[in-house]
Amino acid sequence: MHLTEPPDGTDEDAARAEQRQRALDEDHRICDAVEALPDADTMHAWVTRFALLADPTRLTLLLCIHAAGEICVSDLALAAGLKDTTTSQALRLLRAQGLVATQRSGRVVRYRLDDETVHALLHEVAGQPARL
Structure with missing residues (x-):
């Protein structure tokens, strides 16, 4: 199943949707962390x-x-x-x-x-x- 495919309502789909949401949340935190770093000087x-x-x-x-x-x-x-x-x-x-x-x-x-x-x-x- 690709991330763009709609879920078919199974428990497995719900778990994947939750996993995808966690990954997006983590991705946001990673971006925030990287943006908070100062320049080299x-x-x-x-x-x-x-x-x-x-x-x-x-x-x-x-x-x-x-x-x-x-x-x-x-x-x-x-x-x-x-x-x-x-x-x-x-x-x-x-x-x-x-x-x-x-x-x-x-x-x-x-x-x-x-x-x-x-x-x-x-x-x-x-x-x-x-x-x-």
Whole structure:
């Protein structure tokens, strides 16, 4: 029997009609799922953000910056419980990826969040207990 043939009223036809409807419903879900995927550049940007956030040191620094607003390296290292050099290395990477920006005031360089999406994510992370 082809999908275009009308059913003849048997239980087998009813089962096939139900199966066809399930397939159409699934097909719709598949199309919705595919349409929800971002383009390759957007996907890469999200993967990069999540990779940066996946490191405990970088996430700690970002959460501290999120709470402080603007903060210098030595104060940030103290708040995060890290060495200045470790903090500087992590900040260099975060700055290169555009998550933080700097503001110089004489010899003091202060860091602030520079990615609104990460800012919003950190706002959620800071206010929620972790659940898996």
